[in-house]
Amino acid sequence: xxxxxxxxxxxxxxxxxxxxxxxxxxxxxxxxxxxxxxxxxxxxxxxxxxxxxxxxxxxxxxxxxxxxxxxxxxxxxxxxxxxxxxxxxxxxxxxxxxxxxxxxxxxxxxxxxxxxxxxxxxxxxxxxxxxxxxxxxxxxxxxxxxxxxxxxxxxxxxxxxxxxxxxxxxxxxxxxxxxxxxxxxxxxxxxxxxxxxxxxxxxxxxxxxxxxxxxxxxxxxxxxxxxxxxxxxxxxxxxxxxxxxxxxxxxxxxxxxxxxxxxxxxxxxxxxxxxxxxxxxxxxxxxxxxxxxxxxxxxxxxxxxxxxxxxxxxxxxxxxxxxxxxxxxxxxxxxxxxxxxxxxxxxxxxxxxxxxxxxxxxxxxxxxxxxxxxxxxxxxxxxxxxxxxxxxxxxxxxxxxxxxxxxxxxxxxxxxxxxxxxxxxxxxxxxxxxxxxxxxxxxxxxxxxxxxxxxxxxxxxxxxxxxxxxxxxxxxxxxxxxxxxxxxxxxxxxxxxxxxxxxxxxxxxxxxxxxxxxxxxxxxxxxxxxxxxxxxxxxxxxxxxxxxxxxxxxxxxxxx
Amino acid sequence: xxxxxxxxxxxxxxxxxxxxxxxxxxxxxxxxxxxxxxxxxxxxxxxxxxxxxxxxxxxxxxxxxxxxxxxxxxxxxxxxxxxxxxxxxxxxxxxxxxxxxxxxxxxxxxxxxxxxxxxxxxxxxxxxxxxxxxxxxxxxxxxxxxxxxxxxxxxxxxxxxxxxxxxxxxxxxxxxxxxxxxxxx
Numbered sequence: 001x002x003x004x005x006x007x008x009x010x011x012x013x014x015x016x017x018x019x020x021x022x023x024x025x026x027x028x029x030x031x032x033x034x035x036x037x038x039x040x041x042x043x044x045x046x047x048x049x050x051x052x053x054x055x056x057x058x059x060x061x062x063x064x065x066x067x068x069x070x071x072x073x074x075x076x077x078x079x080x081x082x083x084x085x086x087x088x089x090x091x092x093x094x095x096x097x098x099x100x101x102x103x104x105x106x107x108x109x110x111x112x113x114x115x116x117x118x119x120x121x122x123x124x125x126x127x128x129x130x131x132x133x134x135x136x137x138x139x140x141x142x143x144x145x146x147x148x149x150x151x152x153x154x155x156x157x158x159x160x161x162x163x164x165x166x167x168x169x170x171x172x173x174x175x176x177x178x179x180x181x182x183x184x185x186x187x188x189x190x191x192x193x194x195x196x197x198x199x200x201x202x203x204x205x206x207x208x209x210x211x212x213x214x215x216x217x218x219x220x221x222x223x224x225x226x227x228x229x230x231x232x233x234x235x236x237x238x239x240x241x242x243x244x245x246x247x248x249x250x251x252x253x254x255x256x257x258x259x260x261x262x263x264x265x266x267x268x269x270x271x272x273x274x275x276x277x278x279x280x281x282x283x284x285x286x287x288x289x290x291x292x293x294x295x296x297x298x299x300x301x302x303x304x305x306x307x308x309x310x311x312x313x314x315x316x317x318x319x320x321x322x323x324x325x326x327x328x329x330x331x332x333x334x335x336x337x338x339x340x341x342x343x344x345x346x347x348x349x350x351x352x353x354x355x356x357x358x359x360x361x362x363x364x365x366x367x368x369x370x371x372x373x374x375x376x377x378x379x380x381x382x383x384x385x386x387x388x389x390x391x392x393x394x395x396x397x398x399x400x401x402x403x404x405x406x407x408x409x410x411x412x413x414x415x416x417x418x419x420x421x422x423x424x425x426x427x428x429x430x431x432x433x434x435x436x437x438x439x440x441x442x443x444x445x446x447x448x449x450x451x452x453x454x455x456x457x458x459x460x461x462x463x464x465x466x467x468x469x470x471x472x473x474x475x476x477x478x479x480x481x482x483x484x485x486x487x488x489x490x491x492x493x494x495x496x497x498x499x500x501x502x503x504x505x506x507x508x509x510x511x512x513x514x515x516x517x518x519x520x521x522x523x524x525x526x527x528x529x530x531x532x533x534x535x536x537x538x539x540x541x542x543x544x545x546x547x548x549x550x551x552x553x554x555x556x557x558x559x560x
Numbered sequence: 561x562x563x564x565x566x567x568x569x570x571x572x573x574x575x576x577x578x579x580x581x582x583x584x585x586x587x588x589x590x591x592x593x594x595x596x597x598x599x600x601x602x603x604x605x606x607x608x609x610x611x612x613x614x615x616x617x618x619x620x621x622x623x624x625x626x627x628x629x630x631x632x633x634x635x636x637x638x639x640x641x642x643x644x645x646x647x648x649x650x651x652x653x654x655x656x657x658x659x660x661x662x663x664x665x666x667x668x669x670x671x672x673x674x675x676x677x678x679x680x681x682x683x684x685x686x687x688x689x690x691x692x693x694x695x696x697x698x699x700x701x702x703x704x705x706x707x708x709x710x711x712x713x714x715x716x717x718x719x720x721x722x723x724x725x726x727x728x729x730x731x732x733x734x735x736x737x738x739x740x741x742x743x744x745x
Contacts, residue, residue, distance in 0.1 A: 116598060117601070120598075120601065120602060120605050121605055121606075121609050124652075125651075125652040126598075128597065128598065130597070145652060177652060178594070178655050179593075179594060179651070179652050179653055179654050179655040180652045193570075196570045197570055197572060197575065199570075200570045200571070200572060201572060269572055270572055294572050294575045294577075295577070301650070302646050302649070303643065303646035303647050303649070303650055305646075306577065306642070306643075307643060310577030310578075311577055312575040312576060312577045313575065
């Protein structure tokens, strides 16, 4: 016999979990008692939202399942945002929430919330423990569901009294879920048809998304792209799946993507979508999206196929396996490489005519885009895991920071969660201690989970936080300037707090940088400082993120 | 377009997309689910958040106590049914979904009608019940309660016929359905 909470620890270890993020409270006291002897590293965050995002950052950086613990009621409602974020970006996460005693369920007991009901639309699956004996099996099922198929968050809600029970613990060897059998092997006939379509295409574009990261299929993607000399763009979530150094790389596509990538999509005759979901930030006006193209759509989630854009050759399955076979089939057809000469000529013309650009300053003022470039240099050409928050700084990072590998760019894409960055960067640093973890954030976003500086300091997580500080909620300000007649409403954040003092209050190092001419060296020095560092970089206050497809407009109407 | 593996020319023009089709007819989905707490909530929640409209919904046990069957009907003119079924399939507790072919399916609904029936109209109401092979299951001084079983269309027709007499109340179960022949639904 064993306490159910000790069985949870055994299950976590069996799943290979060595670190979790969380916050104790009344309803999960039994679980926290089990942590004392479990030998699992528990990182005490300062807010459950920080715990959820840290688990996300850990999962995104490592590819393993992130784990977060929270208590009932407010603890559970505080992880609603990270759960939604993980659902939107397909992040494997298991969240354990405490719940009031079963006799109190439904009575509006102290710290009772309908966690199952509240989180139902934002999790891949959820379990409410009904009997202590089922706990071990449920924990393994939760991990299985979180990491397989299209990854996502799974919630396990455990009433306090059930977690205190003694159970007859037997290790669980197998997981069988009759209603959950993801398709992994793509249909061979469809793969052959896709190869053939690709071999016959004269204006093909590969459009890769975050699914390529989840599937660990970057190598296979790269091989396909280089084999076929195929023009390739990625979504915000797919950055790094094809190294930015390859000449086939057209840059990111979508609202703030490159003109080259968006124009190529617009004129393509065949688009190969891999692990991407045709989000509105990609397609712009749907009826005018890639009007000349046929679509090959590779995705592990059948519900994504033809959800927004009808697929001509759908292939459901694991991108890694499918791409490997697609390359083989493509090679076997021995396509005429010269058929793409005209297409490349057109693309190179766009590249020359419309590079990413900005007007740099002639004095010491720091342009935000320059800050991203300087950070790239100061990190030895991007040798770090770069996390970001949400807003202008995120888009400039995506545009100007060259990513050469997957899992080196961690941001909140689908949900666009301000406050994601700091905890995510902490999670990434904990998961990958050998790679520098750098956060590029805005002065708005950073304040949404600023309390996690305490976590970083207490647990010696050497995260380097670079604040692109313009004193504005910059992206909202930009939209008010462009689409609301420059009537600024509640976007000026002033210059609060004093970031250096705040960093010092947390026992971290604070640095203020204002001079462009020494920026790269100053950043290098700050990044080399041990422990958590907050680097406040004052940048041009009113700078816009360009180019841009206005909301609801078509790709060829890009401005700026 | 020739076999996929051959070098025969494939014209991209020939490729057709076949998804997202609105069929324009009523669909009956028979959904086998695990008999666990919260399953119905998950299905109802999914429909609400994806903007799918359920016309009728019936839930009940099956011959296997670990499974329940949900029969729901929806309008194929309003929704691409393939997207509905694919989203349903993502629910871990959903085991099997069948979009029942109308001609290969037997579907029935039970309805109860409380109808004003005093003096002169009572005979006429009873005649109508007879024609529709319904049954009068309760009689009061000025009203009757009628039970009618049949297809959705038959229930609709009965409602239209008795409404002029004064329809006080109506309760319907929503259709349940099962496929014809030996094979399992």
